[in-house]
Amino acid sequence: CCSTAAGVLRELATPVVAALVASSRRGSGGGGQGGATRRRRGLSVQVADRAVARRALVEHGAAFLDRPSGAVPSTILTRNRHCNILSAPYGPYWRAARRNAAAGALHPSSLRLLGGARARVLGGLVRALGSGAPAGESLHFAVYSVLAVMCFGEGVVAELGEARLRAMQRFQREILLALPSFGVFVRYPRIGRFLCPSRWRQLLALRRRQEESFLPLVAEVMRRKRKAGDDSTFTSYVESLLELRVHEEGGRKVTDGELVSLISEFLGAGTESTAAALEWTMANLVKNPEVQRKLRHEVGTAVAGGERVVEEVDLARMPYLKAVVLESLRRHPPVPFVLRHADGEDAAAVLGVPRLPDGGATVNFLVGKIGRDPAAWSDPMSFEPERFMPGGEGEGADLTCTRELRMMPFGAGRRVCPGLAPAMLHLEYFVANLVRQFEWWEADGDEAVDLAEFRGFFFTIMNRPLRARLVPRTAM
Numbered sequence: 001c002c003s004t005a006a007g008v009l010r011e012l013a014t015p016v017v018a019a020l021v022a023s024s025r026r027g028s029g030g031g032g033q034g035g036a037t038r039r040r041r042g043l044s045v046q047v048a049d050r051a052v053a054r055r056a057l058v059e060h061g062a063a064f065l066d067r068p069s070g071a072v073p074s075t076i077l078t079r080n081r082h083c084n085i086l087s088a089p090y091g092p093y094w095r096a097a098r099r100n101a102a103a104g105a106l107h108p109s110s111l112r113l114l115g116g117a118r119a120r121v122l123g124g125l126v127r128a129l130g131s132g133a134p135a136g137e138s139l140h141f142a143v144y145s146v147l148a149v150m151c152f153g154e155g156v157v158a159e160l161g162e163a164r165l166r167a168m169q170r171f172q173r174e175i176l177l178a179l180p181s182f183g184v185f186v187r188y189p190r191i192g193r194f195l196c197p198s199r200w201r202q203l204l205a206l207r208r209r210q211e212e213s214f215l216p217l218v219a220e221v222m223r224r225k226r227k228a229g230d231d232s233t234f235t236s237y238v239e240s241l242l243e244l245r246v247h248e249e250g251g252r253k254v255t256d257g258e259l260v261s262l263i264s265e266f267l268g269a270g271t272e273s274t275a276a277a278l279e280w281t282m283a284n285l286v287k288n289p290e291v292q293r294k295l296r297h298e299v300g301t302a303v304a305g306g307e308r309v310v311e312e313v314d315l316a317r318m319p320y321l322k323a324v325v326l327e328s329l330r331r332h333p334p335v336p337f338v339l340r341h342a343d344g345e346d347a348a349a350v351l352g353v354p355r356l357p358d359g360g361a362t363v364n365f366l367v368g369k370i371g372r373d374p375a376a377w378s379d380p381m382s383f384e385p386e387r388f389m390p391g392g393e394g395e396g397a398d399l400t401c402t403r404e405l406r407m408m409p410f411g412a413g414r415r416v417c418p419g420l421a422p423a424m425l426h427l428e429y430f431v432a433n434l435v436r437q438f439e440w441w442e443a444d445g446d447e448a449v450d451l452a453e454f455r456g457f458f459f460t461i462m463n464r465p466l467r468a469r470l471v472p473r474t475a476m
């Protein structure tokens with residue numbers, strides 16, 4: 001029935017749908033949560049038109065609220081059993097988990113309480129770079145460290161120590177690299193383990209290691225909480241998860257399996273995306289010395305001739321910094337596509353077809369293409385932060401896409417990335433301080449900056465990790 005429906009769709013497609021790709025792949029539903037059921041995967045529709053994207057995600061968002069099953073790391077790793085925010089079907093559990101993150105650990109008021117921890121991570125990063133550590137890997141570890149503090153609290157991370165934190169980060173990478181080979185268990189949930197028994201054992205071992213890595217840290221968070229009482233002002237993500245109740249499901253707590261998936265998502269989705277964006281931004285600053293010079297001038301003006309570290313409060317006075325980060329996100333969005341499941345008449349009408357097949361369709365919004373659309377951006381492939389300055393075509397860019405959709409690096413609509421605020425804060429904070437501390441020059445030979453992309457399972461990262469010749473500007 002899928003191929004028939006695909007044929008119908010292909011014939012009826014209008015120009016607003018950039019491409020309709022028939023897919024014979026079927027996914028199983030697996031168990032839904034909170035009474036919601038997952039649908040089988042049938043067709044895949046790709047949207048590269050920003051007007052259609054906005055109509056679908058913002059104006060008719062209710063018809064595009066779910067994600068296709070098996071499209072998200074945690075659904076693969078737990079075979080759809082333990083959802084996190086990204087993978088949860090639209091429903092009570094998703095609402096509770098998302099609200100908890102957005103109003104808690106990811107809220108600007110929580111981020112403000114972490115100024116000291118951020119500065120300590122920056123200090124470590126500057127020392128590492130100053131002693132010649134590779135740029136790409138060092139940026140990545142700095143972002144992971146900040147996310148770990150937000151997740152478990154600074155005391156727990158300090159006790160864990162750098163070596164174990166680095167091991168956790170390596171393990172996260174290992175999982176990301178292994179994920180594509182586990183698709184078979186989502187497509188064939190009943191017989192997958194018999195078809196590929198050794199891969200099945202590998203999957204179980206990875207998930208077990210994830211549990212063994214996170215659950216003792218959760219216990220440590222609880223122990224400290226009991227000891228300190230309610231004195232501390234900052235509430236870590238894990239603390240908030242332990243307090244979370246899904247009221248529409250009888251006030252139940254989050255299960256251990258969900259806890260592990262939610263923590264893994266927080267560290268994984270938060271680090272890989274932000275670190276990739278940071279690396280792309282610094283790479284473009286190496287490639288564009290004039291942009292770097294202008295940015296350094298702005299930083300110097302904002303913080304008394306560059307005499308002190310840039311703090312969160314200073315960032316609001318740096319429009320060019322924001323323009324540099326936005327241009328990097330437009331040109332190199334770390335998440336190159338947004339996946340949603342669509343079903344029903346409303347979704348069909350938005351996509352310009354009379355109906356969708358039984359089971360609905362997977363809709364793939366092409367974030368990269370939308371941000372580089374020549375109809376929206378002049379010379380879209382070049383790196384020009386000026387376009388986001390007053391009078392430029394991107395002035396007042398709306399990252400949530402509520403007013404207008406010209407780029408969508410954080411997605412759009414009700415499932416827009418809840419990490420937008422911390423991501424922008426950390427990008428601006430690290431970029432400003434890194435150009436204050438160092439001049440970033442192109443290295444020679446094999447270490448020269450290569451802007452070629454590597455498309456991973458979920459993220460687009462630099463094909464070759466960033467290397468640069470750093471010249472310290474102030475005594476460290």
Ligand code: HEM
Nearest residue numbers: 085086269270273274277335410411412415416417419423
């Ligand atoms: C530069 C950094 C980041 C980029 C480019 C990015 C991008 C995205 C995109 C494109 C989506 C899909 C949105 C949609 O379907 O409309 C998403 C979802 C999500 N992101 Fe981010 N993200 C970033 C940082 C973060 C951070 C720091 C966190 C948390 C620590 C985070 C957590 C999430 C979660 C939980 C979702 C799922 C939302 C839902 O399904 O309701 N992201 N992100």
